[in-house]
Amino acid sequence: QVQLQESGPGLVKPSETLSLTCTVSTASISSHIYNLNWIRQTPGKGLEWLGYVYYSGSALDNPSLKGRVTMSFDTSKSQFSLKLSSVTTADTGVYYCARGQNLAFDYWGQGILVTVS
Amino acid sequence: EIVLTQSPGTLSLSPGERATLSCRASQSVINNFLAWYQQKPGQAPRLLIYGASSRATGIPDRFSGSGSGTDFILTISRLEPEDFAVYYCQHYGTSPNYYTFGQGTKLEIK
Numbered sequence: 001q002v003q004l005q006e007s008g009p010g011l012v013k014p015s016e017t018l019s020l021t022c023t024v025s026t027a028s029i030s031s032h033i034y035n036l037n038w039i040r041q042t043p044g045k046g047l048e049w050l051g052y053v054y055y056s057g058s059a060l061d062n063p064s065l066k067g068r069v070t071m072s073f074d075t076s077k078s079q080f081s082l083k084l085s086s087v088t089t090a091d092t093g094v095y096y097c098a099r100g101q102n103l104a105f106d107y108w109g110q111g112i113l114v115t116v117s
Numbered sequence: 118e119i120v121l122t123q124s125p126g127t128l129s130l131s132p133g134e135r136a137t138l139s140c141r142a143s144q145s146v147i148n149n150f151l152a153w154y155q156q157k158p159g160q161a162p163r164l165l166i167y168g169a170s171s172r173a174t175g176i177p178d179r180f181s182g183s184g185s186g187t188d189f190i191l192t193i194s195r196l197e198p199e200d201f202a203v204y205y206c207q208h209y210g211t212s213p214n215y216y217t218f219g220q221g222t223k224l225e226i227k
Contacts, residue, residue: 037216046205046218046220046221047162047205047207047218047221048218049215049216049217049218060214060215062215063213063215096161096162098161102167102168102171103150103152103167103168103209103216104152104164104167104168104173104207104209105152105154105162105164105207106164106167106173106174108161108162108163109161110160110161111161
């Protein structure tokens with residue numbers, strides 16, 4: 001069973017960097033057919049894909065975020081991380097990590113609410 | 118950038134009825150890279166359909182997806198009480214490479 005769990009601060013100040021971690025339960029994530037994604041849900045934009053990272057470290061982020069996203073994978077801890085810089089109140093929302101396969105998201109974490117204030 | 122437009126915004130039906138939800142893309146979706154999700158309050162989205170018509174693991178066969186090009190449909194053949202939720206479509210595009218979601222259709226009990 002694949003399980004993902006987000007963790008991190010629930011409150012971030014404007015202009016600071018939001019940092020979240022996703023812990024993945026399964027070793028199968030090391031397969032090249034999966035990637036790990038960050039997706040958020042905000043009142044303003046609904047569901048928005050932020051980016052993905054592969055076990056190898058290869059990553060891609062949403063160009064609309066203009067380079068504010070940094071993602072990485074700590075293989076020793078089966079954790080991958082998200083950093084979103086220069087946050088504003090528009091970045092307030094629920095942040096999810098999700099496994100990607102077949103260009104869709106088949107397993108999701110429960111989500112973590114992050115408030116920028 | 119492909120924009121996904123879902124209709125209707127809200128659909129009011131009764132258990133046992135058939136639901137038809139639409140997702141229209143502003144440009145043709147390559148290789149039918151189109152997925153559907155169900156989201157209930159306080160929960161993460163759940164994958165229902167990928168590749169426009171393939172059911173995800175554990176999804177009942179009353180859920181089916183169809184379509185190609187710019188027009189895609191999610192059909193729920195006979196609504197169960199647990200099917201009332203918000204449904205989203207999602208696609209993967211190239212140039213630039215990234216994923217986008219529709220704005221959602223709320224399926225509510227009539």
